[in-house]
Amino acid sequence: MDTGSEMKMETYRIIASSGQAIFQGKQQNYVMLTGLSINFHLHYLDALKKNLIAIAVVISLLIVLIIRIAVRQGHLPLRNVSNAIKNITSENLDARLEPTRVPIELEQLVISFNHMIGKIEDVFTRQANFSADIAHEIRTPITNLVTQTEIALSQDRTQKELEDVLYSSLEEYNRMTKMVSDMLFLAQADNNQLIPDRVRFDLRAEVMKVFEFFEAWAEERNITLKFNGMPCLVEGDPQMFRRAINNLLSNACVIPRRDRPSPSQ
Secondary structure, three states: OOOOOOOOOOOEEEEEEEEEEEEOOEEEEEEEEEEEEOHHHHHHHHHHHHHHHHHHHHHHHHHHHHHHHHHHHHOHHHHHHHHHHHOOOOOOOOOOOOHHHOOHHHHHHHHHHHHHHHHHHHHHHHHHHHHHHHHHHHHHHHHHHHHHHHHHHOOOOOHHHHHHHHHHHHHHHHHHHHHHHHHHHHHHHHOOOOOOOOEEEEHHHHHHHHHHHHHHHHHHOOOOOOOOOOOOEEEEOHHHHHHHHHHHHHHHHHOOHHHOOOOOO
């Protein structure tokens, strides 16, 4: 046996057939074996299997790639909407998305988003206006307080003059307190945070309570407060009613007499 030679394995298909034949004058049974090499077929099947696996892998990769491209293209309108939303900031809340430029599946989403942005823009606008109103309203009493204090400190003052300055400052403080309270009330009303406490109360009694509060202030300005009417039970929020009467009397007592409506009723 040549050890240097390569061993080659062969695979055969064996076909056996049996029969009887006369050999040397005798009838004998025989078995005939026929071997057919099937290496070629096995090699072909093995190569076919490898090719099928390779083709399946390539087709799978192509399918994944096609699906990825299709999904990416399908999500393109959504990405465009997302990018447009990212560009909306507090400085350009008036920007809106165009519903006609998106697929019909996203049209309702864009409309809802535009509606939400509109509400946010309205809130920002009201907040900016509210801040401007606060600054404008508070600036005047603060300026008055600073001016009065500077004048009072500019030279020696008598006790009576200092008392007048303090009373004037107290009036400005009360004015500022009322403005802050009113602005807080308006802010809560704009944000629907006020829940009226509806109860039955005597309208005349509530008006008289407000009159008692303004009585001294009205006398200083030679204003007479009168209420013409009988006790009347109504249903509502007494606190809000007193606030309304309070604002009415406050304005009537502050504005000049020639422009002042009569607060008697």
